[in-house]
Amino acid sequence: MSQSEPSRIKVDGVEIAVRHRPGGTPGLVWLGGYRSDMLGTKAEALDAWAAENGLAATRHDYSGHGESGGAFAEGTISRWLAESLAVFRRFTQGPQILVGSSMGAWIALRMVQELHRARESARLGGLLLIAPAPDFTSELVEPRLSDAQRRALQTQGYIEEPSRYAPEPDLYTRALIEDGRSNRVLDGIIDTHCPVHILQGMADPEVPYEHAMRLVEHLPADDVALTLVRDGDHRLSRPQDIDLMRRVLAALAARAR
Template identity: 75%
Template sequence: MSEAEPEFLDVDRVRIAVRHRDGSVPGVMWLGGYRSDMKGTKAQVLDEWGIQNGVAVTRHDYSGHGESGGEFAEGTISRWLSESLAVFNRYTFGPQILVGSSMGAWIALRMVQELVRAGQADRLAGLLLIAPAPDFTTELVEPQLTDAMRKQLEETGRIEEPSEYSPEPNIYTKALLDDGRNNRVLDGIIDTHCPVHILQGMADPDVPYSHAMRLVEHLPKDDVTITLIRDGDHRLSRPQDLSLMTKALTALRESFQGRTS
């Protein structure tokens, strides 16, 4: 099935590309990872699952990603969070399951905090976090910086490193790292007001599974399920991984319907 053209939502003078399908609730909102986009394998499978099950699905690209406008190097967690909340408020209705992959899981957790603060906890039906990378700037990137890298950050405002997923290098800006400290979630209790399911590969070279276990410790109030995939990598895009994703989504929807029936 060919992709329909995206709609665009202006957020802070940047055009954010959105694809939304109407359907039953709880709906599903996809939150991609760092430098990924809504045409990635997991996002596509999620959309197809939504079609097959008549479920509302919303996807978007952060600024500087995919079909959205803006420059990637100008992105921060706060900016991508603001865009995600704008899409959530404009395109979704009723309870939603937030599906966050890698950095998208961090965005999802911050969305939860902002929605609860705004009195919208009833909009949260569940969280599915795939290879979650909350606080990755402070917990995973900054500890690996050499003195030369830190000097380069101060002098040029950015550093680059090769990516095994793209011919383009990963870019980490001083603004991204500084902003990451202001968006930390692993510094206290995270009360999501909904069930959480985490899928984590134990062979993940980018986000160690100990990071997912640490996240669980910050979710003491919630019903949390963690599925560890012994040979799973960071992408978790193999057929068996995608099957786990859709099964987890189905279980979260059934759990919500059971709680509200």
């Protein structure tokens, strides 16, 4: 399935690549991280688990990512959110479990808010948030910027930093950071209308596990579970991490039926 050509839809004039596996409900919707794509280890494992269990699975690449069109430098949380909602509404039916990794968890939480606003909360069967990075621009990036970097953002509109995961540097634009402020979710209670399970590595160099614990404070206590993986890193892509993800998916799917 992964080697076939993806489907494509246009969102705000940009072609978004989508891989959708038909199946039963609750379906699974994968939301990847910053600069990741839908063919990563966890996304593939999610698709395989859905196939084994006869469930629908939907993945897409944000604009500027993977097989989608558009320029990465033009991406913002608002733009990637709009694309994710368009894919959700076009390709899925019935209750869905949103599985958000890193920045994808932020997108998932904003999707919850927008679906609730549109009176579509019944479409939410559960949330699995992996190394969640909600509000990462204002909470994790901005606080560590040097004065020189702040000036660069204002004068040239972007900064670059070495990446742990790719030879190309990470790019942060002024538009991304400014837009991030208007998409904050850690500023009040997030009513998800469905169960939430968070998986977080305690050895994560990108997103401190305290960030996940802070997120829990903003979620309804009776609907949220947090699993800390003591030696887990940011990717949580080791065989034991994938096995844990599969077990949590099984529990969430059972609750959503």
